[in-house]
Amino acid sequence: MQLLDIRNLTVEMQTPHGVVRVLDKVNLQLIEGEIHSIVGESGSGKSLLAKAIVGFINPNWQVTADRLWWNGQDLLAMSPRQRRQITGRDMAMIFQDPNAYLDPNSTVEQQIVEAIPQGDVRGTFMRRRVDRKTRVKRLLHRVGIRDHESIMDSYPFELSQGIAQKVSIAIAIAHRPKLLIADEPTTAMEPSTRLQIHRLLARLAVSQKMSVVLISQDVASILPETKRLTMLYCGQLMETGPAKDILSEPAHPYTDSMIRMSLQTQQQLPHKARLPTLPGAIPTLRHMPIGCRLGPRCPKAQKTCVKAPTATHERQRVFHCHFPLLDTTS
Amino acid sequence: MTRYLIGRLTVFIIAVFLLTVFSFSLNYFFPGDPITNMSGVRSFQSNYPLVMEMRAGNENIATQYLHYLRHLFAGNWGQSLSNGTPVFADGFQHFMASMELIILALLVAVTLGLPLGVFAASRFRQRSDKAVISLAMIGYSVPVFWLAQLMILLFAIKLGWFPITGQINPLYGVEPQTGSILVDVFLSNSEYKAAAFQDAINHIVLPVLILAIMPMMLLLRLMRNATQEMLQKPFVKAARARGLNEWRVLVKHAIPNALQSVLHQTTLLFSLMLTNSIVVESIFNWPGMGNWLIRSIFERDYPIIQSAVLMFAFVILFFNLLVELYHGWRFPIVRHEQYATR
Numbered sequence: 001m002q003l004l005d006i007r008n009l010t011v012e013m014q015t016p017h018g019v020v021r022v023l024d025k026v027n028l029q030l031i032e033g034e035i036h037s038i039v040g041e042s043g044s045g046k047s048l049l050a051k052a053i054v055g056f057i058n059p060n061w062q063v064t065a066d067r068l069w070w071n072g073q074d075l076l077a078m079s080p081r082q083r084r085q086i087t088g089r090d091m092a093m094i095f096q097d098p099n100a101y102l103d104p105n106s107t108v109e110q111q112i113v114e115a116i117p118q119g120d121v122r123g124t125f126m127r128r129r130v131d132r133k134t135r136v137k138r139l140l141h142r143v144g145i146r147d148h149e150s151i152m153d154s155y156p157f158e159l160s161q162g163i164a165q166k167v168s169i170a171i172a173i174a175h176r177p178k179l180l181i182a183d184e185p186t187t188a189m190e191p192s193t194r195l196q197i198h199r200l201l202a203r204l205a206v207s208q209k210m211s212v213v214l215i216s217q218d219v220a221s222i223l224p225e226t227k228r229l230t231m232l233y234c235g236q237l238m239e240t241g242p243a244k245d246i247l248s249e250p251a252h253p254y255t256d257s258m259i260r261m262s263l264q265t266q267q268q269l270p271h272k273a274r275l276p277t278l279p280g281a282i283p284t285l286r287h288m289p290i291g292c293r294l295g296p297r298c299p300k301a302q303k304t305c306v307k308a309p310t311a312t313h314e315r316q317r318v319f320h321c322h323f324p325l326l327d328t329t330s
Numbered sequence: 331m332t333r334y335l336i337g338r339l340t341v342f343i344i345a346v347f348l349l350t351v352f353s354f355s356l357n358y359f360f361p362g363d364p365i366t367n368m369s370g371v372r373s374f375q376s377n378y379p380l381v382m383e384m385r386a387g388n389e390n391i392a393t394q395y396l397h398y399l400r401h402l403f404a405g406n407w408g409q410s411l412s413n414g415t416p417v418f419a420d421g422f423q424h425f426m427a428s429m430e431l432i433i434l435a436l437l438v439a440v441t442l443g444l445p446l447g448v449f450a451a452s453r454f455r456q457r458s459d460k461a462v463i464s465l466a467m468i469g470y471s472v473p474v475f476w477l478a479q480l481m482i483l484l485f486a487i488k489l490g491w492f493p494i495t496g497q498i499n500p501l502y503g504v505e506p507q508t509g510s511i512l513v514d515v516f517l518s519n520s521e522y523k524a525a526a527f528q529d530a531i532n533h534i535v536l537p538v539l540i541l542a543i544m545p546m547m548l549l550l551r552l553m554r555n556a557t558q559e560m561l562q563k564p565f566v567k568a569a570r571a572r573g574l575n576e577w578r579v580l581v582k583h584a585i586p587n588a589l590q591s592v593l594h595q596t597t598l599l600f601s602l603m604l605t606n607s608i609v610v611e612s613i614f615n616w617p618g619m620g621n622w623l624i625r626s627i628f629e630r631d632y633p634i635i636q637s638a639v640l641m642f643a644f645v646i647l648f649f650n651l652l653v654e655l656y657h658g659w660r661f662p663i664v665r666h667e668q669y670a671t672r
Binding site for chain 2: 054056084085086087088089091092093095097100101102103104105106114115155157158168171
């Protein structure tokens with residue numbers, strides 16, 4: 001079943017230099033229990049997309065979409081209050097710097113207890129206390145923390161990054177959300193911790209039947225279990241589709257360069273070889289190119305690229321490019 | 331916590347030690363005979379040789395200091411030079427009268443200042459926030475002595491709602507026992523207890539309000555800034571993203587963390603209030619420590635000057651200690667930052 005259906009989501013920002021489109025007609029479809037990765041360099045609007053889903057966007061910004069549906073309900077037609085209720089009930093989010101996203105002056109136990117829905121615990125006052133405690137223990141075990149006694153009494157500043165991220169995952173899954181948005185959860189983490197968090201997310205997606213949207217900066221740090229992949233650049237959708245297909249046979253020049261870059265960093269580059277990066281730099285908000293925003297940096301760009309390309313559908317895949325690397329004539 | 335406790339207590343004890351050294355040396359800095367300055371007994375009085383011996387006046391200065399400390403902790407603070415009353419008993423009453431005023435004013439300041447600050451922060455840069463904040467700016471800048479006169483003119487003389495000065499109408503015949511007027515009325519066996527209580531409250535309203543205004547406004551501004559800062563923090567964003575409503579975000583996460591920094595500033599607030607209380611007590615003729623100190627300075631009553639200074643400083647140190655201990659107990663991150671222990 002389709003959990004989330006986003007069609008042509010556009011976010012516009014008023015600046016002193018005119019209106020800037022920070023998200024330009026982005027589409028995203030999410031199926032229950034699926035892991036979906038969103039990859040893009042900084043400034044590509046991937047975090048903004050996540051914020052738009054949880055309804056957590058600066059009220060001065062214009063959010064328009066042909067469709068922003070959650071479970072068949074139109075999110076844009078709702079009042080902020082209803083929106084918050086839906087977010088609080090069905091969605092959860094974890095962030096890049098977990099220690100800063102936990103309240104520094106309450107213990108891990110207090111914070112997890114706060115996230116457990118009121119309706120879950122029943123009985124008399126004492127029973128509820130015991131019940132809450134066992135629930136907290138169970139949640140900590142579920143995210144792979146065995147030493148629950150000492151962790152429960154700890155404060156966030158006493159935890160390592162990995163443990164803190166696990167705790168925030170425990171908080172996030174306390175109300176059994178249908179969707180977990182992980183906004184670069186493992187950036188700046190050690191490889192072993194990163195691996196643990198990744199495996200935990202993949203396991204939870206299966207065991208809890210929870211969809212996971214994983215946002216990451218490069219293709220190398222997405223989950224191996226990723227079903228679908230979306231590439232964003234400067235607020236525009238470049239390519240989306242089954243991860244396996246895209247990674248083995250990219251259609252968009254941008255995807256191609258991202259994949260080659262991550263491969264090259266793993267292999268030894270010959271002495272004084274050029275790095276396989278795209279020329280130029282990510283444009284600033286004030287100087288967004290017209291048409292396809294990759295245009296000035298794209299190796300395959302031609303005159304027609306000043307017009308935004310339309311979507312090409314090709315075996316479950318969608319890409320926006322005038323000159324795709326895939327042979328579409330077949 | 332133990333380490334934090336020991337650390338704070340050590341600092342407190344060292345400060346008190348330095349304080350007693352200072353107040354002891356005052357006896358030598360004041361003009362005249364140090365033993366007279368200490369005890370309030372003049373050299374021509376018959377018991378002077380006895381006092382001289384008890385305070386080790388002929389020994390070296392270290393022995394004198396030790397004897398001074400012994401007298402200090404025994405509550406033997408000498409007698410007043412002007413009327414011969416014992417300083418300690420007298421001082422205790424004045425101390426209680428002052429504390430009554432200050433604690434009530436602190437309560438008023440906290441109960442009004444903190445919520446207003448949170449309100450302003452939740453409406454940051456909106457019209458109501460600007461109104462509250464400019465009010466606070468005005469309230470903080472108005473000098474206490476001028477405001478007090480103005481309030482007396484308005485509420486006591488023009489409107490006649492409150493009496494002008496004093497603690498209570500002397501006709502009720504309430505004997506001072508503890509010095510705190512509300513407690514005294516409660517302890518007295520007057521027939522008109524309820525009326526006397528009413529009268530005492532009428533007397534206390536104006537000085538408490540005037541004393542409360544400045545710390546209230548300061549607290550309001552501190553609380554607004556701290557809450558506003560906390561509302562920008564990632565953990566508040568995370569709480570919002572969890573779908574908590576704004577009220578719960580404020581009460582559960584923003585306010586407790588804002589209090590962490592505001593609480594530390596209350597020590598500053600307290601010393602500010604003690605300073606202001608001297609002015610307010612003089613204007614309202616309130617028999618508190620400030621009034622006592624000012625009068626003793628006019629009368630060159632050295633034993634009293636010395637004791638009053640000692641008491642003022644000790645109260646501030648003690649309040650600091652209490653706030654810091656509570657701070658460390660309630661907010662573990664403070665202990666962590668200072669000693670890296672639990």
